[in-house]
Amino acid sequence: xNENGILVVVSGFSGAGKGTLMKELLxxxxxxxxxxxxTTRNPxxxxxxxxxxxxxxxERFKDMIDKEELIEYAQYVNHYYGTPNEYVLNQMKxxxxxxxxxxxxxxxxxxxxFPAAILIFVMPPNAEELKxxxxxxxxxxxxxxxxxxxxAAEEAEGMEGYDYILINDKIDTCVEEMxxxxxxxHNRASNNMAFLSHIREELKNI
Amino acid sequence: xNENGILVVVSGFSGAGKGTLMKELLxxxxxxxxxxxxTTRNPxxxxxxxxxxxxxxxERFKDMIDKEELIEYAQYVNHYYGTPNEYVLNQMKxxxxxxxxxxxxxxxxxxxxFPAAILIFVMPPNAEELKxxxxxxxxxxxxxxxxxxxxAAEEAEGMEGYDYILINDKIDTCVEEMxxxxxxxHNRASNNMAFLSHIREELKNI
Numbered sequence: 471x472n473e474n475g476i477l478v479v480v481s482g483f484s485g486a487g488k489g490t491l492m493k494e495l496l497x498x499x500x501x502x503x504x505x506x507x508x509t510t511r512n513p514x515x516x517x518x519x520x521x522x523x524x525x526x527x528x529e530r531f532k533d534m535i536d537k538e539e540l541i542e543y544a545q546y547v548n549h550y551y552g553t554p555n556e557y558v559l560n561q562m563k564x565x566x567x568x569x570x571x572x573x574x575x576x577x578x579x580x581x582x583x584f585p586a587a588i589l590i591f592v593m594p595p596n597a598e599e600l601k602x603x604x605x606x607x608x609x610x611x612x613x614x615x616x617x618x619x620x621x622a623a624e625e626a627e628g629m630e631g632y633d634y635i636l637i638n639d640k641i642d643t644c645v646e647e648m649x650x651x652x653x654x655x656h657n658r659a660s661n662n663m664a665f666l667s668h669i670r671e672e673l674k675n676i
Numbered sequence: 677x678n679e680n681g682i683l684v685v686v687s688g689f690s691g692a693g694k695g696t697l698m699k700e701l702l703x704x705x706x707x708x709x710x711x712x713x714x715t716t717r718n719p720x721x722x723x724x725x726x727x728x729x730x731x732x733x734x735e736r737f738k739d740m741i742d743k744e745e746l747i748e749y750a751q752y753v754n755h756y757y758g759t760p761n762e763y764v765l766n767q768m769k770x771x772x773x774x775x776x777x778x779x780x781x782x783x784x785x786x787x788x789x790f791p792a793a794i795l796i797f798v799m800p801p802n803a804e805e806l807k808x809x810x811x812x813x814x815x816x817x818x819x820x821x822x823x824x825x826x827x828a829a830e831e832a833e834g835m836e837g838y839d840y841i842l843i844n845d846k847i848d849t850c851v852e853e854m855x856x857x858x859x860x861x862h863n864r865a866s867n868n869m870a871f872l873s874h875i876r877e878e879l880k881n882i
Contacts, residue, residue: 591865593875596875596878597875597878597879597882598878598882600879601882619879619882622879623876623879623880626872626875626876626879627876629865629872629876630865630866630869630872631865632865633864633865634860634863634864634865635863635864635865635868635871635872636863647863650856650859650860651860651863653856654840654856654857654860657840657841657842657853657857658839658840658841659797659835659836659837659838659839659840659841660836662841663836665841666832666835666836666841669799669802669803669832670829670832670833670835672802672803672804673803673806673825673828673829673832674829676803676804676807676825
């Protein structure tokens, strides 16, 4: 069967609980690797190159763009952020299922370039619950919360482009559901062409 | 989330262990229904109309063909066999995941008509194991076994048209794998369009 890793893109509304979900998934199973982004911003205290980010110069980043070394990238304020091919592809070759946590526009770009990638959209069971969670954090004022909800409504327009919808109601169930969702991909016929050719040859020569 | 059942087509080489697999799946989980075929052949002793088959006259069967009441059908020797729409669609509406156990040509027809259906191909871990199992049955002579192996080699040509490959090595693991494979489909974005529209509306009006 398929021994290469699966490429998984995870997106979701702010407040849907993606962060906790990823942390828990990586804690429970050792077949996952989280993609590390490259950025031109400076490391903050405690951040280590190659752990939180790959810290690169703007010159190097533009060079990566030119040489198509990035799966996708975007510019926020004055800094670039992007997903290097190399780390992702190496991890996949080593059999790791690689997770990219990126927003909707980046996700659709990845799918175009890697049709075998699966796109998972994480969401709360309903809009009221999303609002409740954002308020519950207690870290933002109502203006920020309302802006986030409007942003969620915008992002919701792209949900149909995703392969799977994952409802984060109870974190424990949700982690297991996500794990199953990804593991099932190893059985896709399109991920097992070498195995299929092999068994076909065997049957001819038996 | 999606409350309609999933349409599942299961095919596989003779000797791959499909029969035991289906029986075990239906025994363990109550969310499945096995599609019942219509046939023009006479009931054998112990067979009950609507349990093993729907027994119909040839006139009625041809009428079903004309009225497009069959998902797929075929003629073997002097009798017709086919899958009636009605039973399958009713069970799906009731939330049952409906399983059709049919061969490769029928499977591809179903996929064309119901693109949301998933096609699962069950196979042994390797060709030697297939041969071993066919011999192990002890019910057929070598001519029959070799004919089955040749037939398997032919069928193997269509495997790429399937969505998933399921290796039946240990029956217990295989049943669980099949169950997961099917259950994950309830989370496909394309199976949850109504839910997605609903949450989008909620987000607009919050």
